[in-house]
Amino acid sequence: MPYTSPVAETRFLLDKVLGYDRLAQTDLFAEAGADVTEAILTEVGRLCDEVLAPLNRGGDLTPAKLENGVVRSSPGFKDGYKAIAEGGWVGLSAAPEHGGMGLPLTLNTAVFEMMAGACLSLQLCPLLSQGQIEALDHHASDTLKALYLPKLISGEWTGTMNLTEPQAGSDVGALRTKAEDNGDGSYAITGQKIFITWGDHDVAENVCHLVLARLPDGAPGTRGISLFMVPKLIPDAAGNPGERNNLRVVSLEHKLGIHGSPTCVMSFEGAQGWMVGKPNGGMAAMFTMMNNARLGVGAQGIGVAEAAYQHALAYAKDRKQGRTPLGDGAIIDHADVRRMLAVMKAEIFAARAIALDCGMAIDMAKATGKDSWNARAALLTPIAKAQGTDIGCEIASLGVQIHGGMGFIEETGAAQYLRDARITPIYEGTNGIQAMDLVGRKMMDGGEAAFRLLQEVEDTAEAARSKAPELAHKVWDAAETLREATEWLVAQEAGDRNAGATAFLRAFARILGAHYHLKAALADPDGPRARLATVFIDRILPEHESLLVQARAGAGQLYALSAEDLESA
Template sequence: MPYRAPVADYRFLFDHIVALPQVTGTDKFADATPDVVDAILTEAGKLCEEVLAPLQRNGDLHPAHLENGVVRTSPGFAEGYRAIADGGWVSIAASPDHGGMGLPMTVTTAVNEMMSAACLSLQLNPLMTQGQIEALEHHASPALQEIYLPKLISGEWAGTMNLTEAQAGSDVGALRTRAEPNDDDSYAITGQKIFISWADNDFTENVCHLVLARLPESIPGTKGISLFLVPKYIPDSDGNPGKVNTLNVVSLEHKMGLHGSPTAVMQYNGAQGWLIGGANDGMKCMFTMMNNARLGVGGQGIGVAEAAYQHALAYATERRQGKTSGETGAIVDHADVRRMLATMKADIFAARAIALSCAVAIDMARATGDAEWSARAALLTPITKAFGTDTGIAVSDMGVQIHGGMGFIEETGAAQFSRDVRVTAIYEGTNGIQAMDLVARKMMDGGDAAFTLLDEIEADAEAAKTTLPDLADPVWQASETLREAIEWLVAQQDLGARFAGSVPFLRGFARVLGAHYHLKAALAEPGGARERLARFYITRLLPEHKGNFDHARAGATDLMALSPEDLAA
């Protein structure tokens, strides 16, 4: 089935769920009028449906490969990328100071999700560039900004992020890449990085790498890491690609999915690079890019979920097998298939609403400088990333199940969604790390940001009791259960007790948020499909929160009592 961009769903969410008008009502985003936003969504949808979606299978069947040291990309990817760049889709949220559109991150999030649904392997390229643009806007010197930002924003050049080394995965502080000062203001970067997405391509003039490395005599761990911009081609005096830098792609990984996206081992042999931010500020600078990417990766999971759902729904409405109680005679009328489809659709809506709410908080923080909005964005980022990608994995898996035996056959395309999306729960910080971040760093305020959000949820539920009491009351009760779980959590001085239940805690938090957004949807369109979907979610999926919070509050004693020998017995 051809992909169809869910533009109407974004419009509904913008108007009724996440309150985009409060963003566009600020001076910073006043140019993002309803007409402009509508045009952006419509044109992005056309790009995804007509240009990017037809490339989805090409990337899987004809992977990127290394040929005499040059990365050759999948058929049609160069043309697809050019359509993205020429349309300005790389630079939606970038500052107009260097050629960007300056539109809200909320709009960018919707566009990125559509592109992820259409062709995740290709979308990963501009997502990395967007993150690099934001990092350079915040931390690079004016001179470097003048050289690199216009080229990255136009899509003439592409950006990457180089963190991981063989001995330094999630433990970034264990990295060994070195940076030695040169006679000028540059540095010589030496070391090897692995798992570098889109480390090279054959359709942009230059590839610019943000590389974490250690200066001489830097202290061990993350506090001794600095960030450097290391281009494939060193810009000449006119800012154009000049001599080739001393770096190269060693090899490309053979992956479970995302075959169209080249993932490389990169070698730096005294490559010339420039410091971004201050010495030993590398993690602070890189987290600007990583937090951008975490929102984007959550959107990738949601996008793939949408594509997998559409694929499964089309099959379920055409496939006839066995006797059904419905009128169509297709498997969509079997109760369990209907259950899976409803779960898919309900969780996609919940995850999408969480992601867009996170983006709204980011936009409001930028527009107002309000610390409460910054705290809201920080709180929602790990939930967006983890729940969005978990939803992508679960929905694509259900898509295979709905296809039955045909789902296990590659030609149907159902399995590709599952293979492609699986890595999103791993990169940009595993979902376990997101959960640990939520229960530790994001609760350093004693839970204040979370409690403020819960106050809003409970106020909305209280108001809804006069209209939809059977839906509003369970949402209010679930919010109170979440409040109690947070109170228990912040009282734990032992982080081990928090970490042991961090993943179910995040999952339960997301369940409550999803119920809140579904209730708002039901109130906005009572008596229709959105109310019926909300009823399904609140009745059948929301109750999972209690088990999640029971797990979260169990502490670590029984878990850690299981020794490695016990696990091997």
């Protein structure tokens, strides 16, 4: 499956739409100038195109397997991971004092989107390590940091996140894994975890598990959960992998997609672990890992969408079928195929812009310490995750449609993108949870952060009226409609908010997408990006009106239908 990393598109967004140069003007990211950014994107693009993308199909056809208690990775994955680690890409945004590059998360998001487009199954491994690095950096003791961070950042060791249990999916507070004090600073961890991505493998010398467990006196629910570092191989006095810990892989999940990524059922049988953070503070530490991981998963959806689009475009340019309005040519000249390709490209641009803007907000908050940037980052995170992953599935599905019957045949490879993308709206917090987070916690400020972002959209539209009057008018009107819906939303009870949460998030993403497309059109008024902006604003943006009707419908009509009604109606 040929793949070309979207380096030029990413640079355009960073430079012309998002104002990425503001980061290099801060003391924290002074090294992240245009030359460094260009060099990194170009080098990672080469890695993705030449090393990672050729592994994608093989990982699907020859999944990871469990042999005699050891997980064997898909062919070529060990070398692919080695190239990622040796390039320093695991530690791109990690702190320099532990061996990282200290570069912006925005750049890291672009890099990992390209890796996901090249080979999602393999990209998951360093993504989980990066989340663990973040959690340890914020919450671990200096001793744990000194022992684990350099190894994780170098890629010598990899990290996982162990939350889910058979009886406790999204309800993390129902977990039963227990932790008992060994009396020597360590704890005995006992329990079972499921859905552990890259829970074991042969691509690196050690696997470091962050495990949520409950102390004997831990309160019920999430308030009584602590976090522990539980390595596969316990480091010896020199910090090298030593004795095997009391944990094992029970089985590997047989999944719809991402076959090259070993998803493990893990059993901890009195395994030795060390507390990360404070007793009963596990959820706070784990959320540090999950928040950035949610942006990373949004980027995964965009990466798969980009790959599926490229695959479909190549097929549409080659496949000849029937007479088109332009004569006897390839199916790309049929109006409906042209429509699908245009929508795919416009959707990817919008979702990528949301994700990178979210990364910018996180970076600017870190560099400046300003609450307004923190609020913007918090608001954009659930939108970036949900929209990026929803679009990943939708674009991959359109890719199958463009292939026609051949898209349903596995040999063409089109179906793999759809199967791989389908997990992304589920893990790291389902998209329904993201939507409820948006209308709940992220609106606890009375909608202030949302209104501030909508004001930016309206200001851009006002400034664009003289150059792109039709587009600007539509974007301004849409933003004002969303403002009114947000004012309604913050006045409602939780039940009514949640009933319309998914539609509200989608509408917000539509208006943000139009905002970025409008800015792109202003930067490229006579070029393809202006024409693409017209597609998004004329064909996709109008969806916001029906979405906001759904968002304001309330919960009453849903609960008026009983469980029996749903069975019989």
